[in-house]
Amino acid sequence: xxxxxxxxxxxxxxxxxxxxxxxxxxxxxxxxxxxxxxxxxxxxxxxxxxxxxxxxxxxxxxxxxxxxxxxxxxxxxxxxxxxxxxxxxxxxxxxxxxxxxxxxxxxxxxxxxxxxxxxxxxxxxxxxxxxxxxxxxxxxxxxxxxxxxxxxxxxxxxxxxxxxxxxxxxxxxxxxxxxxxxxxxxxxxxxxxxxxxxxxxxxxxxxxxxxxxxxxxxxxxxxxxxxxxxxxxxxxxxxxxxxxxxxxxxxxxxxxxxxxxxxxxxxxxxxxxxxxxxxxxxxxxxxxxxxxxxxxxxxxxxxxxxxxxxxxxxxxxxxxxxxxxxxxxxxxxxxxxxxxxxxxxxxxxxxxxxxxxxxxxxxxxxxxxxxxxxxxxxxxxxxxxxxxxxxxxxx
Amino acid sequence: xxxxxxxxxxxxxxxxxxxxxxxxxxxxxxxxxxxxxxxxxxxxxxxxxxxxxxxxxxxxxxxxxxxxxxxxxxxxxxxxxxxxxxxxxxxxxxxxxxxxxxxxxxxxxxxxxxxxxxxxxxxxxxxxxxxxxxxxxxxxxxxxxxxxxxxxxxxxxxxxxxxxxxxxxxxxxxxxxxxxxxxxxxxxxxxxxxxxxxxxxxxxxxxxxxxxxxxxxxxxxxxxxxxxxxxxxxxxxxxxxxxxxxxxxxxxxxxxxx
Numbered sequence: 001x002x003x004x005x006x007x008x009x010x011x012x013x014x015x016x017x018x019x020x021x022x023x024x025x026x027x028x029x030x031x032x033x034x035x036x037x038x039x040x041x042x043x044x045x046x047x048x049x050x051x052x053x054x055x056x057x058x059x060x061x062x063x064x065x066x067x068x069x070x071x072x073x074x075x076x077x078x079x080x081x082x083x084x085x086x087x088x089x090x091x092x093x094x095x096x097x098x099x100x101x102x103x104x105x106x107x108x109x110x111x112x113x114x115x116x117x118x119x120x121x122x123x124x125x126x127x128x129x130x131x132x133x134x135x136x137x138x139x140x141x142x143x144x145x146x147x148x149x150x151x152x153x154x155x156x157x158x159x160x161x162x163x164x165x166x167x168x169x170x171x172x173x174x175x176x177x178x179x180x181x182x183x184x185x186x187x188x189x190x191x192x193x194x195x196x197x198x199x200x201x202x203x204x205x206x207x208x209x210x211x212x213x214x215x216x217x218x219x220x221x222x223x224x225x226x227x228x229x230x231x232x233x234x235x236x237x238x239x240x241x242x243x244x245x246x247x248x249x250x251x252x253x254x255x256x257x258x259x260x261x262x263x264x265x266x267x268x269x270x271x272x273x274x275x276x277x278x279x280x281x282x283x284x285x286x287x288x289x290x291x292x293x294x295x296x297x298x299x300x301x302x303x304x305x306x307x308x309x310x311x312x313x314x315x316x317x318x319x320x321x322x323x324x325x326x327x328x329x330x331x332x333x334x335x336x337x338x339x340x341x342x343x344x345x346x347x348x349x350x351x352x353x354x355x356x357x358x359x360x361x362x363x364x365x366x367x368x369x370x371x372x373x374x375x376x377x378x379x380x381x382x383x384x385x386x387x388x389x390x391x392x393x394x395x
Numbered sequence: 396x397x398x399x400x401x402x403x404x405x406x407x408x409x410x411x412x413x414x415x416x417x418x419x420x421x422x423x424x425x426x427x428x429x430x431x432x433x434x435x436x437x438x439x440x441x442x443x444x445x446x447x448x449x450x451x452x453x454x455x456x457x458x459x460x461x462x463x464x465x466x467x468x469x470x471x472x473x474x475x476x477x478x479x480x481x482x483x484x485x486x487x488x489x490x491x492x493x494x495x496x497x498x499x500x501x502x503x504x505x506x507x508x509x510x511x512x513x514x515x516x517x518x519x520x521x522x523x524x525x526x527x528x529x530x531x532x533x534x535x536x537x538x539x540x541x542x543x544x545x546x547x548x549x550x551x552x553x554x555x556x557x558x559x560x561x562x563x564x565x566x567x568x569x570x571x572x573x574x575x576x577x578x579x580x581x582x583x584x585x586x587x588x589x590x591x592x593x594x595x596x597x598x599x600x601x602x603x604x605x606x607x608x609x610x611x612x613x614x615x616x617x618x619x620x621x622x623x624x625x626x627x628x629x630x631x632x633x634x635x636x637x638x639x640x641x642x643x644x645x646x647x648x649x650x651x652x653x
Contacts, residue, residue: 003510010502013498014498017497214493215493215495218554221482221485222510223479223510224510389459
């Protein structure tokens with residue numbers, strides 16, 4: 001036990017002094033969410049604000065623009081009207097971005113409106129200019145509503161007379177269920193990835209690194225048993241994976257609290273999901289999973305002669321971690337006896353059900369059994385592999 | 396004391412390895428039935444060309460590899476039965492031995508002292524003595540990655556000797572080192588002899604062997620071609636120079652094998 005502690009203490013010190021590991025283990029998971037939230041919400045609100053407050057240059061075309069319409073348009077905010085009269089070149093100007101949009105009023109507009117017919121107004125705009133079409137149609141909708149009210153009054157008809165059915169949709173699902181359905185599977189998945197990435201660099205550094213630096217013989221010629229060396233090192237690999245995931249949770253909390261421009265519903269629901277009970281449940285699944293990851297990463301790192309070789313073998317394995325996670329996010333795939341047995345998928349699915357409050361505890365038991373079994377198998381494989389002299393001294 | 400008795404190490408060959416050495420045999424004997432004795436207070440040199448089986452032999456002494464047959468006793472203990480105790484009585488150093496760049500010399504030497512089961516007081520005392528003798532104090536708090544190769548070699552020596560091992564195993568200890576740095580190693584080997592330790596070192600440099608060793612074994616393709624004292628070797632030389640004599644013995648063995 002003393003030997004394991006000595007090895008683990010030294011390896012942990014060595015690991016946190018490695019800038020590469022430090023980046024993958026602490027900086028990236030801690031800052032990822034706050035940075036994403038800040039950028040996304042910042043960009044979104046900024047571009048929306050910009051689109052809404054920008055002054056629009058709009059051509060007003062038509063030989064006879066009714067005074068009422070002209071007054072209404074002039075009352076619009078941040079709108080500069082450029083009278084075009086009969087000139088029809090405005091389409092070219094809109095196309096070439098010299099104008100933001102054009103409003104073309106048909107010649108007989110006023111007479112048709114007066115004769116209880118439908119007058120026509122065309123808005124020329126480019127949908128690639130965010131918000132332009134929406135702003136003009138909102139403005140003209142108010143004008144349309146005004147004419148409609150006037151016409152109904154003239155005909156002595158009430159609004160109800162022309163609206164026989166009123167349809168109301170009431171969604172009984174809670175916001176937590178709706179958002180939880182999507183992010184419930186997504187949140188653990190993020191932590192699974194951090195467990196893997198957080199464990200990856202220390203695994204390579206603590207095993208392949210020893211070979212590359214020529215230190216493996218020095219440690220193997222000490223009186224410490226090989227299994228104790230392996231256990232000490234493995235505990236550091238597992239700890240860094242778990243620390244990464246924990247820091248990602250801290251980062252997520254921090255991001256949610258500081259990014260005040262995020263939609264309130266997402267902030268609330270994510271806050272509701274991330275309760276201590278949920279985090280503890282998630283952690284209890286992530287620990288055996290990270291041990292399983294370590295049990296895969298370590299034999300590869302023992303086998304590889306160099307950091308480069310280890311990375312080239314591990315990179316495709318990243319996909320094996322990412323793919324089951326994506327399967328877990330797909331609609332229609334649910335936790336059953338089969339999916340509960342597959343690592344990664346089972347955590348994503350089980351967490352989704354825990355968030356929704358529909359977890360079957362029998363199946364959760366299967367998930368734990370499977371995770372622990374895979375962890376034990378992979379550790380046993382690591383022990384065997386580390387004991388084989390040809391692997392460990394392969395240079 | 397190191398007693399090697401009818402020691403053999405056989406490695407299984409995979410297809411790639413067979414192709415590399417142009418062989419159809421499923422395995423190769425890196426060490427083939429050798430017997431040697433290294434005594435305390437004497438320096439034993441294992442001399443041989445690359446691939447002769449020197450490193451394999453030394454790794455078996457240090458319990459890094461298990462013998463296929465035969466036995467090794469180090470300080471009276473069987474390497475296969477008492478591996479842990481054997482490792483505790485051995486100091487092992489190679490020319491390519493690396494150190495942990497992100498630790499400082501003090502942390503590194505303390506780490507290895509602890510792994511060798513030393514108590515704090517003995518460890519501190521021994522570390523102080525070694526750091527004093529090797530003049531490590533001036534850089535003992537600096538990260539090893541920032542040290543010069545000479546400084547690193549001194550730290551390697553302190554690492555090897557911290558637990559005051561009875562037996563010291565050097566595998567080509569001066570390979571790749573400049574003359575000044577190699578001199579630290581030569582001094583260390585001499586000091587070990589003066590302290591009455593059993594020293595075995597492998598080399599393919601005859602001049603180094605001539606400078607240091609009391610007993611000599613020449614090994615080629617896993618077999619011992621000569622085993623005796625250095626004086627005996629000199630007295631039965633056919634060629635004038637030691638290097639030429641070494642080459643002659645190895646070439647003779649090659650001719651006989653053909």
